[in-house]
Amino acid sequence: MSGIRKLQTEVAIVGGGIVGSSAALALRRMGVDVVLLERDFCGSRSSGVNFGGVRRQGRPLSQLPLAQRAHRIWGRLPELLGTDGEYVRSGHFKIARSEADMASLERYRALSSDFDLGLELISAARLRAECPWLGTRAVGGSLCIEDGQANPRLVSPAFALAARRAGAQVFERHQVDEVAHDGALFTVRSGNELEVRAPVLLNCAGAWAGAIASQFGETPPMRSRSPLMAVTEPLPRFMAWSLGVEGGGIYCRQVERGNLVLGGGTGITLDADRARAERDGIATLAMQAVELLPALRHAHIIRTWGGTEGYLPDREPVLGPSRTTPGLFHGFGFAGAGFQIGPAAGEVLAELARDGRSDTPIDAFAIERFDEQPVSSLVPT
Amino acid sequence: MTTTTGELRPAIVGAGPAGVRAAQTLVAHGLRPVVIDEAPRAGGQIYRRPPAGLAQRTARTLYGFESKRADALHQAFDALRGRIDHRPDSLVWNAQDHQLDVLHNPTRGTSRVPYSHLIVATGATDRVLPVPGWTLPGVYTLGGAQVALKFQGCAIGRRVVFMGTGPLLYLVAYQYAKAGVQVAAVLDTARLADQLAATPAMLSQPAVFAKGVYYVGWLRAHGIALHGGVRPLRVLGDEAQGCVTGVAWQDGNEERTLACDAVGFGYALRSETQLADLLGCRFDYAPLHRAHLPVRDAAGRASVEGVYLAGDGAGIMGADAAEWAGERAALALLSDNGVAVDTARAAELERRLDRITGFRHGLERAFPVPDDWAAHAPDELVVCRCENVTAGSLRRTIADAGASEMNRLKALSRVGMGRCQGRMCGVAAAEILAHATQQPLQQVGRLRGQAPIKPIPIRLVPAEGAGA
Ligand SMILES: Cc1cc2nc3c(=O)[nH]c(=O)nc-3n(C[C@H](O)[C@H](O)[C@H](O)COP(=O)(O)OP(=O)(O)OC[C@H]3O[C@@H](n4cnc5c(N)ncnc54)[C@H](O)[C@@H]3O)c2cc1C
Ligand SMILES: Cc1cc2nc3c(=O)[nH]c(=O)nc-3n(C[C@H](O)[C@H](O)[C@H](O)COP(=O)(O)OP(=O)(O)OC[C@H]3O[C@@H](n4cnc5c(N)ncnc54)[C@H](O)[C@@H]3O)c2cc1C
Numbered sequence: 084m085s086g087i088r089k090l091q092t093e094v095a096i097v098g099g100g101i102v103g104s105s106a107a108l109a110l111r112r113m114g115v116d117v118v119l120l121e122r123d124f125c126g127s128r129s130s131g132v133n134f135g136g137v138r139r140q141g142r143p144l145s146q147l148p149l150a151q152r153a154h155r156i157w158g159r160l161p162e163l164l165g166t167d168g169e170y171v172r173s174g175h176f177k178i179a180r181s182e183a184d185m186a187s188l189e190r191y192r193a194l195s196s197d198f199d200l201g202l203e204l205i206s207a208a209r210l211r212a213e214c215p216w217l218g219t220r221a222v223g224g225s226l227c228i229e230d231g232q233a234n235p236r237l238v239s240p241a242f243a244l245a246a247r248r249a250g251a252q253v254f255e256r257h258q259v260d261e262v263a264h265d266g267a268l269f270t271v272r273s274g275n276e277l278e279v280r281a282p283v284l285l286n287c288a289g290a291w292a293g294a295i296a297s298q299f300g301e302t303p304p305m306r307s308r309s310p311l312m313a314v315t316e317p318l319p320r321f322m323a324w325s326l327g328v329e330g331g332g333i334y335c336r337q338v339e340r341g342n343l344v345l346g347g348g349t350g351i352t353l354d355a356d357r358a359r360a361e362r363d364g365i366a367t368l369a370m371q372a373v374e375l376l377p378a379l380r381h382a383h384i385i386r387t388w389g390g391t392e393g394y395l396p397d398r399e400p401v402l403g404p405s406r407t408t409p410g411l412f413h414g415f416g417f418a419g420a421g422f423q424i425g426p427a428a429g430e431v432l433a434e435l436a437r438d439g440r441s442d443t444p445i446d447a448f449a450i451e452r453f454d455e456q457p458v459s460s461l462v463p464t
Numbered sequence: 465m466t467t468t469t470g471e472l473r474p475a476i477v478g479a480g481p482a483g484v485r486a487a488q489t490l491v492a493h494g495l496r497p498v499v500i501d502e503a504p505r506a507g508g509q510i511y512r513r514p515p516a517g518l519a520q521r522t523a524r525t526l527y528g529f530e531s532k533r534a535d536a537l538h539q540a541f542d543a544l545r546g547r548i549d550h551r552p553d554s555l556v557w558n559a560q561d562h563q564l565d566v567l568h569n570p571t572r573g574t575s576r577v578p579y580s581h582l583i584v585a586t587g588a589t590d591r592v593l594p595v596p597g598w599t600l601p602g603v604y605t606l607g608g609a610q611v612a613l614k615f616q617g618c619a620i621g622r623r624v625v626f627m628g629t630g631p632l633l634y635l636v637a638y639q640y641a642k643a644g645v646q647v648a649a650v651l652d653t654a655r656l657a658d659q660l661a662a663t664p665a666m667l668s669q670p671a672v673f674a675k676g677v678y679y680v681g682w683l684r685a686h687g688i689a690l691h692g693g694v695r696p697l698r699v700l701g702d703e704a705q706g707c708v709t710g711v712a713w714q715d716g717n718e719e720r721t722l723a724c725d726a727v728g729f730g731y732a733l734r735s736e737t738q739l740a741d742l743l744g745c746r747f748d749y750a751p752l753h754r755a756h757l758p759v760r761d762a763a764g765r766a767s768v769e770g771v772y773l774a775g776d777g778a779g780i781m782g783a784d785a786a787e788w789a790g791e792r793a794a795l796a797l798l799s800d801n802g803v804a805v806d807t808a809r810a811a812e813l814e815r816r817l818d819r820i821t822g823f824r825h826g827l828e829r830a831f832p833v834p835d836d837w838a839a840h841a842p843d844e845l846v847v848c849r850c851e852n853v854t855a856g857s858l859r860r861t862i863a864d865a866g867a868s869e870m871n872r873l874k875a876l877s878r879v880g881m882g883r884c885q886g887r888m889c890g891v892a893a894a895e896i897l898a899h900a901t902q903q904p905l906q907q908v909g910r911l912r913g914q915a916p917i918k919p920i921p922i923r924l925v926p927a928e929g930a931g932a
Contacts, residue, residue, distance in 0.1 A: 361560060
């Protein structure tokens with residue numbers, strides 16, 4: 084077929100989510116040539132439709148080095164991207180609904196004390212006094228004052244745009260449907276339009292990254308799930324913190340314009356690409372939201388949505404070199420929590436691409452960790 | 465196929481001309497459909513009935529030339545009482561797994577309605593291309609102005625200007641003038657030449673064409689100023705008082721103004737397609753309608769099995785066509801389930817529907833959407849009033865972030881993210897996007913539908929939603 088465009092570059096990236104895009108940006112900042120292929124628009128999947136929670140609090144200790152690194156990147160967004168993406172360090176408050184929850188928050192604070200999270204435990208009495216809008220089920224909680232929230236619809240595409248401005252070649256609406264490795268170079272092909280050859284390939288294809296990994300003989304037990312989101316009409320501003328709940332369930336935040344963004348539960352995955360909210364999920368989320376924030380009881384829900392995200396059994400991502408193929412690096416499977424750490428994951432991938440190593444500890448995310456597991460325990464439940 | 469009709473639980477969403485005729489047809493074949501409509505009484509947009517409590521006006525006053533048809537449709541529906549499961553005041557806000565989620569507005573309770581087959585007859589609303597000042601109190605869509613008159617029996621003002629284009633423009637002006645309201649002027653963006661060029665095609669429906677000619681003639685005979693080929697510039701208003709004081713428009717090279725206290729405006733209609741979208745129907749661009757619409761075959765079958773589309777919700781074809789399409793879709797539903805139907809009647813309905821397409825082409829020619837609207841929309845024009853997004857901010861987003869598709873534009877600019885979910889602003893935003901990116905309209909795509917179709921109270925959701 085004539086007319087196929089052929090490019091040679093140093094690093095090829097599949098997937099223009101926050102991970103792939105920030106890897107592209109980081110590579111350009113290091114002066115490395117990079118081509119990124121995104122089958123839709125950059126930031127149109129998980130990275131652009133998520134809840135927008137930018138929190139370190141509550142993450143497994145294994146992720147905290149990455150989260151701390153990301154925290155510093157988030158602090159420099161305007162400088163990096165030319166926009167703040169509505170990122171604010173509004174505080175992230177994790178609610179305890181029982182004494183046991185409170186104890187668990189205390190434990191987390193102790194365990195994470197090596198990292199500079201600045202967690203502050205808040206008692207029930209203080210909550211009543213300072214946060215009258217919080218429903219009576221909260222018996223206390225833990226505040227991370229420097230955690231916050233951002234608008235994913237703006238931030239994630241902005242990473243791609245910044246990468247492009249820095250010289251990355253970003254091809255949107257270019258689905259990668261063929262990848263190959265000849266021992267030295269990867270060939271990545273998008274239909275009859277584009278063929279990219281590069282010694283290094285970053286697999287940042289989100290929930291769809293398994294398909295690419297499997298072409299290189301790696302089959303991490305990833306499955307897709309679709310976290311559920313809803314948003315209310317604008318209400319008078321009453322809450323600055325972004326809220327989470329110990330033990331999971333619901334999370335919510337109020338944006339500048341007054342809308343409450345709510346998340347929790349799962350929607351339905353329609354097909355490989357699409358997800359949507361589902362009635363029981365909406366009902367449960369709404370009920371929990373009113374319980375948590377009685378001020379919502381007269382509000383209307385104006386919109387709901389879902390997004391497709393990849394989950395590995397231990398809810399840790401795969402981040403690091405391929406076990407089978409030199410030059411291939413994976414960054415996927417962020418289990419509904421990759422927005423905050425995405426920019427750091429991107430930088431780590433960029434370092435791996437250039438140097439083969441990174442100073443940020445990522446051993447916990449090695450793809451090898453699934454090698455010894457008997458296959459039966461990996462079957463999605 | 466040997467389905468017994470007893471196993472079929474068809475549902476119809478929309479009790480306008482399409483939905484009513486569909487229901488009647490199903491009942492005539494021994495089925496008992498559920499008929500769900502947001503409105504308190506059946507009739508749809510054109511044959512909308514005033515609330516039962518209001519002093520009743522005659523069908524003649526309410527529907528004019530259409531009074532016979534209105535009567536016929538209302539009677540047809542009333543005759544179904546007891547043989548259908550009618551759910552008035554009920555909004556379908558979600559569809560999933562062969563069940564509709566229905567919000568009963570007066571009680572705010574929600575329930576699920578299971579169905580085996582579904583006829584979507586959700587009709588249309590005004591196509592809005594805003595003009596500066598359109599957010600002032602006193603500015604209505606043409607449809608809204610008509611609803612006020614028909615439904616509530618009140619006018620939007622004492623001295624009213626109607627502007628935009630489309631058949632409803634002259635009709636509503638006529639209805640207002642007949643009702644004794646002073647119509648200051650009718651400002652049509654279409655030119656007389658457009659109407660002349662369209663005449664041959666429109667003669668395929670001579671009666672309808674004659675009515676249109678009659679309204680124009682009547683307005684003229686009553687001294688009402690009619691201006692063609694205009695470009696609306698702005699609605700003038702007293703910001704402090706928050707009221708309309710006049711309109712300004714461009715007439716050739718001349719800028720003209722006229723005093724008035726209310727404005728009705730619109731550019732024909734756009735289909736209500738969110739339900740079809742939630743049901744997973746495939747959409748295609750339909751040039752005739754200047755919109756992406758759910759695809760259907762000649763009988764009304766959608767791309768999703770068991771779903772049928774009828775009436776304006778699947779493409780603006782008018783009230784008569786809606787009746788035929790409703791009946792045709794019901795016949796398709798029946799025959800798809802092994803019920804014997806009158807195939808000659810089905811063929812006749814398809815012929816009529818086919819013929820009306822020619823007339824629709826004529827209408828589009830006579831009243832073209834002003835394709836230079838986007839080029840002239842000033843930067844400060846508010847396009848999305850829920851989120852207060854201006855034409856200028858859309859253009860900036862398009863230029864700075866390279867947005868070239870509607871959902872992307874929504875994500876980056878917030879257009880269509882408010883209460884109306886793009887039902888009002890979507891058309892205008894698409895025109896601006898197409899113009900700014902120099903793409904044909906069809907290329908910019910369409911906003912994806914999401915539940916809820918309209919805002920739902922957060923508290924009622926759990927009330928009965930779970931476990932039904
Ligand atoms: C609803 C929801 C709420 C969430 N809330 C939060 C939160 O509050 N805080 C938080 O930290 N995290 C949250 N997350 C998780 C976070 O959004 C994800 O972990 C993160 O965005 C993952 O980024 P990514 O770049 O790996 O994936 P994605 O954003 O999914 O990007 C992968 C990209 O690869 C593209 N792609 C796939 N296959 C191909 C191919 N063959 N060719 C070309 N392109 C391809 C896709 O189109 C996609 O754009 C949430 C996720 C969801 C879905
Ligand atoms: C405001 C307005 C005024 C009009 N005036 C005229 C006129 O004067 N003369 C003329 O010839 N044509 C007029 N038209 C066009 C004419 O109404 C249509 O061609 C005709 O009514 C189409 O019939 P239908 O059955 O397809 O839809 P409609 O008559 O529009 O009926 C659709 C019904 O579906 C209901 N519905 C929609 N979505 C939902 C949902 N999610 N849940 C529950 N119910 C739902 C609506 O409440 C409505 O009753 C008007 C249209 C509009 C919008």
